[in-house]
Amino acid sequence: MDKAVKILLIDDHPLYREALRPVIQQLASQVCIFEAACIEDAFRLIEEQLEFDLVLLDLALPDGGGLKSLLPISQLLPDTPIVVISASENHNLVVHLLNAGARGYIPKSADSKVIKNALLLVLNGETYVPSIALDSLLHPAEAAIDANAVLTRRQEEVLQYLAMGFSNKQIARALNIAETTVRAHVSDIMHHLHAHNRTDAVVRAQQLGLLEPVS
Numbered sequence: 001m002d003k004a005v006k007i008l009l010i011d012d013h014p015l016y017r018e019a020l021r022p023v024i025q026q027l028a029s030q031v032c033i034f035e036a037a038c039i040e041d042a043f044r045l046i047e048e049q050l051e052f053d054l055v056l057l058d059l060a061l062p063d064g065g066g067l068k069s070l071l072p073i074s075q076l077l078p079d080t081p082i083v084v085i086s087a088s089e090n091h092n093l094v095v096h097l098l099n100a101g102a103r104g105y106i107p108k109s110a111d112s113k114v115i116k117n118a119l120l121l122v123l124n125g126e127t128y129v130p131s132i133a134l135d136s137l138l139h140p141a142e143a144a145i146d147a148n149a150v151l152t153r154r155q156e157e158v159l160q161y162l163a164m165g166f167s168n169k170q171i172a173r174a175l176n177i178a179e180t181t182v183r184a185h186v187s188d189i190m191h192h193l194h195a196h197n198r199t200d201a202v203v204r205a206q207q208l209g210l211l212e213p214v215s
Helices: 014-025 039-049 067-076 091-099 112-123 131-138 153-163 168-175 179-193 198-207
Strands: 005-010 031-036 054-058 082-086 104-107
Touching (some): 082 112, 104 112, 153 179, 153 198
Parallel strands (some): 082 104
16 A cells, blocks of 8 residues: 555554554554543544544543443544454354444454454455454344434443442432433433343443443
């Protein structure tokens, strides 16, 4: 690739950003790397630069991550491919993010050659699917999570209390709503996340970045 490319790297780990720089520099003869340690900084850079050729998005960030970061960045940069990078190698998570619009998913365990080839593939208009997700894509019914499942604000609040171990009665009291309403929200949350139980819903939500840090 001969043209200069602008790449936005969003990751809160300085050492990992440092390790990625020489790999990214190999993608073209001219590469401009813009770095952000959080979503707020990323939004500021997007507002300043207006366009990028590629976005590398860490899944877990101090002020967001996962689907909650992927969707707004996709809206701000609708024509820019986004590649998610993460320490997680959960194949369901990979499939979910790809279905939600990510153009690639790179585990942080990948070596520099794999990362370079994956990014070149995406820059050339393709989608990079890591080997850990290939089986899930071949058997989507076994791994599918509703890619359009955007929880309502109230469901997000209920989910937060679930993560803190609250019972339905305690959640109802905290939110000043009926316990039957809480049960309905919990049911909807589990349906959206294809979770088997409350604990599974919390785990899946954490993997997708749908939960705020619990203090």
